[in-house]
Amino acid sequence: MATVRDTTYDLLRELGLTTVFGNPGSTEEPFLKDFPADFHYVHALHEASAMAMADGYAQATGRPAHVNLHTAPGTGNGMGNLVTAWHNKTPLIVTAGQQTREMLLIEPRLTSRRPTELTQPYVKWSYEPARAQDIPAALMRAYATAVQPPTGPVFLSLPMDDWDRPANPPPQVRTVATRYAPDPERLRDFAAVLAASRSPVLVLGAAVDRADAWPAAVALAERLAAPVWSAPAPERAVFPEDHPHFRGVLPFAIGPLAEALRGHDTVLVVGAPVFRYYPHVPGKNYLPADARLLHVTEDPDESARAPVGESLLGDAGLALAALRDLLPATDRPAPAARPEPEPPAESSPPSADALFAALARHWPADGVLVQESPSNLSALRRRLRVTRPGSYFTMASGGLGFGLPAAVGIALAERDTGRGRPVVAVIGDGSFHYSVQALWTAARLRLPLPVVVPVNQQYAILKAFADLKHTPGVPALDLPGLDVVAVAHGYGCAAEVVDPLDRLGEAVGRALAADGPTVLPVPISTEVPRIL
Numbered sequence: 001m002a003t004v005r006d007t008t009y010d011l012l013r014e015l016g017l018t019t020v021f022g023n024p025g026s027t028e029e030p031f032l033k034d035f036p037a038d039f040h041y042v043h044a045l046h047e048a049s050a051m052a053m054a055d056g057y058a059q060a061t062g063r064p065a066h067v068n069l070h071t072a073p074g075t076g077n078g079m080g081n082l083v084t085a086w087h088n089k090t091p092l093i094v095t096a097g098q099q100t101r102e103m104l105l106i107e108p109r110l111t112s113r114r115p116t117e118l119t120q121p122y123v124k125w126s127y128e129p130a131r132a133q134d135i136p137a138a139l140m141r142a143y144a145t146a147v148q149p150p151t152g153p154v155f156l157s158l159p160m161d162d163w164d165r166p167a168n169p170p171p172q173v174r175t176v177a178t179r180y181a182p183d184p185e186r187l188r189d190f191a192a193v194l195a196a197s198r199s200p201v202l203v204l205g206a207a208v209d210r211a212d213a214w215p216a217a218v219a220l221a222e223r224l225a226a227p228v229w230s231a232p233a234p235e236r237a238v239f240p241e242d243h244p245h246f247r248g249v250l251p252f253a254i255g256p257l258a259e260a261l262r263g264h265d266t267v268l269v270v271g272a273p274v275f276r277y278y279p280h281v282p283g284k285n286y287l288p289a290d291a292r293l294l295h296v297t298e299d300p301d302e303s304a305r306a307p308v309g310e311s312l313l314g315d316a317g318l319a320l321a322a323l324r325d326l327l328p329a330t331d332r333p334a335p336a337a338r339p340e341p342e343p344p345a346e347s348s349p350p351s352a353d354a355l356f357a358a359l360a361r362h363w364p365a366d367g368v369l370v371q372e373s374p375s376n377l378s379a380l381r382r383r384l385r386v387t388r389p390g391s392y393f394t395m396a397s398g399g400l401g402f403g404l405p406a407a408v409g410i411a412l413a414e415r416d417t418g419r420g421r422p423v424v425a426v427i428g429d430g431s432f433h434y435s436v437q438a439l440w441t442a443a444r445l446r447l448p449l450p451v452v453v454p455v456n457q458q459y460a461i462l463k464a465f466a467d468l469k470h471t472p473g474v475p476a477l478d479l480p481g482l483d484v485v486a487v488a489h490g491y492g493c494a495a496e497v498v499d500p501l502d503r504l505g506e507a508v509g510r511a512l513a514a515d516g517p518t519v520l521p522v523p524i525s526t527e528v529p530r531i532l
């Protein structure tokens with residue numbers, strides 16, 4: 001007779017979930033027992049890494065991923081990156097072991113108390129099956145929940161004595177819709193506003209990249225002869241950044257953002273929150289005076305919390321294409337390309353600007369950039385323009401410890417999908433340590449992943465924030481005495497300091513051709529860039 005475990009593995013196979021990211025414990029062993037040969041267990045040394053590797057893998061494959069964690073403590077360790085997965089809108093099916101049902105009443109060691117509350121409010125659904133034989137059907141429901149818009153993580157708590165129980169007949173393997181089209185009438189209203197607009201502007205968010213909708217975005221921008229901004233603090237690139245219409249990334253503060261949009265009478269936001277702000281820099285208005293905001297999102301909550309604008313619910317790609325089809329040609333001249341930045345100033349050690357200009361010179365044409373380098377982000381985005389879809393990833397949440405393991409998951413996805421695009425991570429020397437154990441997984445998987453670490457020996461962005469907010473005397477903003485090369489060697493990675501900077505191209509080239517990860521610390525200037 002089939003057990004709950006047999007039926008569950010069959011279902012996971014049918015759903016294409018044969019890669020499991022995790023870190024095992026006693027409460028997971030009954031599930032992992034006799035782990036099937038056609039499954040791949042990606043072993044992370046810490047649950048934060050398991051979660052972000054799965055997130056990167058899911059984003060790069062365009063499919064949900066399965067993370068299996070240890071009861072309450074393991075789930076707790078994964079929480080920071082679960083928060084990030086929630087903001088990233090990544091469909092993750094997170095499962096965790098639970099103590100034996102037989103003993104739950106007396107709360108033995110490793111009981112997860114109130115397990116369905118533990119991951120709230122950062123999951124779309126959280127459940128502990130009422131009966132052992134409900135596990136497979138609960139997994140089917142978890143899958144359907146995760147992949148329907150807005151996509152996001154779900155959580156199942158699975159008691160360890162459930163797996164050998166006799167199974168019910170397997171649940172139906174269902175397909176569910178992963179996008180929905182906007183209301184045609186409201187869409188026509190939006191098109192009419194755009195058609196009558198004197199100076200429209202497009203603000204695009206990560207949902208455009210997730211929907212594989214760069215061509216639709218370009219077609220609409222050209223139809224409208226409108227400039228295009230990336231929404232603030234984007235987790236994906238949303239538009240070809242070498243296209244003459246592209247203006248850059250909007251600032252993440254109320255006053256400066258409104259200022260950047262000055263002169264426009266219609267702001268069409270597609271696939272982003274309105275807006276993802278960070279420092280509170282008050283402005284009188286969220287928008288330039290007399291501007292009207294139209295918001296297209298697949299997420300009703302995102303639409304509800306917008307302080308201004310009118311909303312239209314629907315998939316970013318479908319909405320962009322439909323608006324393009326509804327709009328007449330315009331005789332407005334196309335926006336002129338923005339000027340190229342001046343070459344970076346020479347200094348010793350080099351500035352972050354010089355580092356990223358050098359990286360851009362040696363960038364592989366189909367390269368994928370994963371970044372977590374907070375204070376250097378604007379220099380990175382200024383120098384290294386992303387020109388292809390699905391090739392830029394960072395976290396939407398502001399929580400550190402995502403980038404390094406996400407890069408490992410993305411590099412694995414490039415291998416597993418056979419696409420084989422080169423992946424390069426740029427991770428600040430502070431950010432590097434939040435999920436540093438991911439290096440070991442990259443080494444075990446022999447992933448050719450260069451990890452460029454701009455070393456400024458400080459939490460520079462926190463110094464910039466303290467400066468902006470006039471909070472002098474904050475402790476713990478310096479990072480002396482960290483040996484990045486020794487840490488990398490300890491996890492089985494190659495590593496070398498890149499100094500002088502003109503060795504960077506060769507070092508990155510060698511790392512991309514290697515059969516394992518290479519950590520490349522680059523000493524940079526300690527000058528603190530301004531936050532805005």
Ligand SMILES: Cc1ncc(C[n+]2csc(CCOP(=O)(O)OP(=O)(O)O)c2C)c(N)n1
Nearest residue numbers: 374375399400428429430431458459460461
């Ligand atoms: C999980 C988590 N802990 C702490 C912070 C606060 N924080 C934001 S940026 C930052 C410093 C990052 O340092 P580094 O990677 O060296 O980048 P730099 O600012 O120097 O460019 C810290 C500690 C955070 N965002 N997330």
